[in-house]
Amino acid sequence: MSSNKYMTGSLDLTKHDTGTGAHRSRKPVYMDFLPPCNHACPAGEDIQAWLALAQAGEYEAAWQKLLENNPFPAIHGRVCYHPCETACNRNYTDDTVSIHAVERFLGDLAMEKGWKPEFTAPPGGKRVLIIGAGPSGLSAAYHLIRLGHEVEIREAGPFAGGMIHFGIPAYRMPRKELNQEIQRVVDMGAKIVLDCRVDDIEAAKAEGGFDAVFVAVGAHLSKNIEIPSRDARKMMDAVSFLKSVEHGEDLQLGRRVAVYGGGNTAMDAARTAKRLGAEEAVIIYRRDRASMPAHDFEADEAIEEGVKINWLRTIKEIDCTTMTVEVMELDENGRPQPTGKTETLETDALIMAVGQDTDTGFLKKVEGIEFNWDGTVVVGPNMMTGADGVFAGGDMVPSERSVTIATGHGKKAARYINAWLRGDIYEPAAKHPIVEHDKLQLWYSTEASKRSQGELSPEDRLGGFQEILQGYSEKEALFEAKRCLSCGNCFECDGCYGSCPEDAIIKLGKGKRYEYDYDKCTGCASCFEQCPCHAIEMVKEDVVSAGQE
Numbered sequence: 001m002s003s004n005k006y007m008t009g010s011l012d013l014t015k016h017d018t019g020t021g022a023h024r025s026r027k028p029v030y031m032d033f034l035p036p037c038n039h040a041c042p043a044g045e046d047i048q049a050w051l052a053l054a055q056a057g058e059y060e061a062a063w064q065k066l067l068e069n070n071p072f073p074a075i076h077g078r079v080c081y082h083p084c085e086t087a088c089n090r091n092y093t094d095d096t097v098s099i100h101a102v103e104r105f106l107g108d109l110a111m112e113k114g115w116k117p118e119f120t121a122p123p124g125g126k127r128v129l130i131i132g133a134g135p136s137g138l139s140a141a142y143h144l145i146r147l148g149h150e151v152e153i154r155e156a157g158p159f160a161g162g163m164i165h166f167g168i169p170a171y172r173m174p175r176k177e178l179n180q181e182i183q184r185v186v187d188m189g190a191k192i193v194l195d196c197r198v199d200d201i202e203a204a205k206a207e208g209g210f211d212a213v214f215v216a217v218g219a220h221l222s223k224n225i226e227i228p229s230r231d232a233r234k235m236m237d238a239v240s241f242l243k244s245v246e247h248g249e250d251l252q253l254g255r256r257v258a259v260y261g262g263g264n265t266a267m268d269a270a271r272t273a274k275r276l277g278a279e280e281a282v283i284i285y286r287r288d289r290a291s292m293p294a295h296d297f298e299a300d301e302a303i304e305e306g307v308k309i310n311w312l313r314t315i316k317e318i319d320c321t322t323m324t325v326e327v328m329e330l331d332e333n334g335r336p337q338p339t340g341k342t343e344t345l346e347t348d349a350l351i352m353a354v355g356q357d358t359d360t361g362f363l364k365k366v367e368g369i370e371f372n373w374d375g376t377v378v379v380g381p382n383m384m385t386g387a388d389g390v391f392a393g394g395d396m397v398p399s400e401r402s403v404t405i406a407t408g409h410g411k412k413a414a415r416y417i418n419a420w421l422r423g424d425i426y427e428p429a430a431k432h433p434i435v436e437h438d439k440l441q442l443w444y445s446t447e448a449s450k451r452s453q454g455e456l457s458p459e460d461r462l463g464g465f466q467e468i469l470q471g472y473s474e475k476e477a478l479f480e481a482k483r484c485l486s487c488g489n490c491f492e493c494d495g496c497y498g499s500c501p502e503d504a505i506i507k508l509g510k511g512k513r514y515e516y517d518y519d520k521c522t523g524c525a526s527c528f529e530q531c532p533c534h535a536i537e538m539v540k541e542d543v544v545s546a547g548q549e
Contacts, residue, residue, distance in 0.1 A: 024523035026538045033435040033488025040087035042404040043070040048489050055481035063106045067117050071142040074177045077104025080404045089487050092437040095450040097483045105477035111180050125149035126211035126421045131198045134162020135403045136394030137216035139410025141190040147418040151190045156197040162218040166243045170465040199362050212389045212417050219356035219395040238269040238353035254348025256280040261353030267298040269351045270307045281307045286314040286336045304458040323347050358396040382416040435488035439534040448483050451476045490535035496527035
């Protein structure tokens with residue numbers, strides 16, 4: 001019988017013929033390694049763990065596990081750019097596991113079923129003031145409540161959600177699901193005060209009897225650039241434009257709309273203009289597509305919807321409804337340089353989408369707080385500013401800006417705030433080594449292509465703000481969860497148990513994994529070579545593994 005008809009691969013005894021048997025120099029130990037998806041998640045989710053529960057059909061348990069680190073799975077399953085999938089080892093086999101789609105399925109199912117977070121809050125908590133009800137502030141509130149503290153969030157705007165609400169259109173983040181996940185934090189005990197701007201932190205802290213403050217003000221201020229203009233009919237910044245749309249204002253954009261910028265906000269502004277009835281929506285960007293900060297799928301979807309993108313162009317002058325743009329070219333360093341060549345465009349409205357800053361002026365009144373050159377706040381490793389008991393996170397501290405990064409900041413800050421309030425020191429747990437693809441020993445092959453998500457056709461999208469991307473059914477979510485390779489974590493496949501020639505492996509029962517009888521083990525490494533997920537390591541004989549001795 002040919003070898004390709006066997007499930008398991010042949011052992012490579014040339015690697016392990018020395019130091020086995022009575023002269024064993026190495027022995028196998030069961031270990032948990034760090035999957036690359038977990039390592040790449042800005043919110044610090046234990047993705048492998050909740051996927052394992054989901055593939056077993058234990059959906060509520062999977063959701064509870066997910067909520068230990070991220071309170072908003074229905075939100076993140078829609079708006080996160082899922083760096084976990086970019087890191088997924090399955091990319092080397094066929095295609096990444098659609099982690100975000102399974103996460104969204106769990107989040108939506110939880111709301112449908114009315115599941116509640118399960119946790120036991122330790123006693124002796126304090127009062128914490130959170131400034132800003134965006135993803136970072138809401139995440140911090142959620143985790144602080146789980147840690148036993150009382151929380152009040154003060155938000156300057158009329159809605160909670162921050163830039164998720166004002167910066168992400170409803171066709172990507174439906175407001176029903178957004179509001180339901182925010183309401184969960186309120187139901188847990190968070191108090192949210194809207195239309196309440198905090199200008200004096202020290203006074204607010206003293207008046208409210210707060211023991212600590214977490215400042216999480218989002219990037220709501222648009223950056224300004226100077227463009228010579230004479231009688232420009234309608235100019236607005238992208239953030240104000242998207243906020244006005246959210247408030248239902250009649251903007252009267254006209255037939256032709258131009259958007260200046262190349263980020264995700266520029267794409268959203270142009271796509272929103274098309275939905276408001278603009279016949280033409282043109283994005284003007286000074287670099288090429290390869291340098292564009294917007295994600296590729298955002299640009300692809302914009303083009304599908306009829307948005308035009310003029311690469312390597314910069315606006316020189318605006319005169320009434322006529323815009324003069326200069327053609328740029330990239331130098332040897334990839335930087336755009338002017339060519340002197342110009343073009344004219346006719347436009348009825350111009351939307352500026354060249355970036356956002358945070359409004360941190362009110363913090364300058366607080367003694368000890370320092371700022372970086374770009375206006376972001378200086379914080380220590382514990383996310384505390386130079387003012388004792390005042391912490392900061394989200395868009396206002398140096399980092400990349402995304403919903404998931406802000407959510408991770410909220411969790412991280414909550415843990416340091418909790419330790420500070422309790423007179424303790426928070427030490428993050430040491431991380432296990434990452435399991436890269438070359439560490440896996442996939443002796444099996446599967447035909448399990450990633451399940452795609454349904455989506456509206458480009459023609460149907462422009463009729464309104466209906467959600468474009470559809471969610472998984474239970475059957476699809478279960479199938480996708482089962483595509484996970486469980487990198488670095490034993491999933492009890494019995495590969496080691498079945499391959500051991502000395503019966504040195506003891507099964508401990510479902511969910512309890514295995515242990516070794518080292519009196520029988522010869523160190524042949526057959527178990528190591530048959531473990532597909534690399535949950536076994538061969539170590540020197542004198543190394544003792546926790547739980548093995």
